[in-house]
Amino acid sequence: MADTMTKAQRHAVMSHIRSRDTKPEKLLRSLVHRQGFRFRICRKDLPGRPDLVLRRHRTCVFVHGCFWHRHAGCRLASMPKDNADYWQAKFERNQARDRANVRELLALGWNVVVVWECRLRHFGEADLERLCQLIREGGSLAEPRLAVIGGTPEEFGQPARPASQAGSAQMRAETGTEAGSEAGTEADSATCGAGLAEHT
Numbered sequence: 001m002a003d004t005m006t007k008a009q010r011h012a013v014m015s016h017i018r019s020r021d022t023k024p025e026k027l028l029r030s031l032v033h034r035q036g037f038r039f040r041i042c043r044k045d046l047p048g049r050p051d052l053v054l055r056r057h058r059t060c061v062f063v064h065g066c067f068w069h070r071h072a073g074c075r076l077a078s079m080p081k082d083n084a085d086y087w088q089a090k091f092e093r094n095q096a097r098d099r100a101n102v103r104e105l106l107a108l109g110w111n112v113v114v115v116w117e118c119r120l121r122h123f124g125e126a127d128l129e130r131l132c133q134l135i136r137e138g139g140s141l142a143e144p145r146l147a148v149i150g151g152t153p154e155e156f157g158q159p160a161r162p163a164s165q166a167g168s169a170q171m172r173a174e175t176g177t178e179a180g181s182e183a184g185t186e187a188d189s190a191t192c193g194a195g196l197a198e199h200t
């Protein structure tokens, strides 16, 4: 893919990668960790390699960069002026992949929470509270659901659902045989950073 890039395209990609050096994923991890949740990061065996995986709560959390994942109506999701067709096609692929990942995770019984990058950068108390609540109730939902902080499930091809519908799926959450092995964050964020490549 890189071979087909013009100089301008490469510049656009690199400047966006640099802007990601602020590492929204790290910010999210530290926020959630400070709230007492324990999780694993970047599990490669799950669709889309979720940024956080909280098995006890049957919940995967993603931070989505607004540019690459095309946050609807977001100023960070600008369209590069050169080679619009190239970018359009790339973005459509990214979005199709995002929708497929969400579908697959839900089908596997995982709840999915997506936090948009722009919202994370101005994360307020209410946002953090909502995120924590979404995680906590994840293990007791009747069926898996997608929640989006800073956007809507419809962007991912999912119907909007009530935010809270705690129910009877506690049993499913308890069926894991390795309870307690979510010892904490794994310090392999370097391998996770390689995920950038899949966007370029």
Ligand SMILES: [Zn+2]
Pocket (backbone or CB within 6 Å): 066, 071, 074, 075, 076, 077, 116, 117, 118, 119
């Ligand atoms: Zn955004």
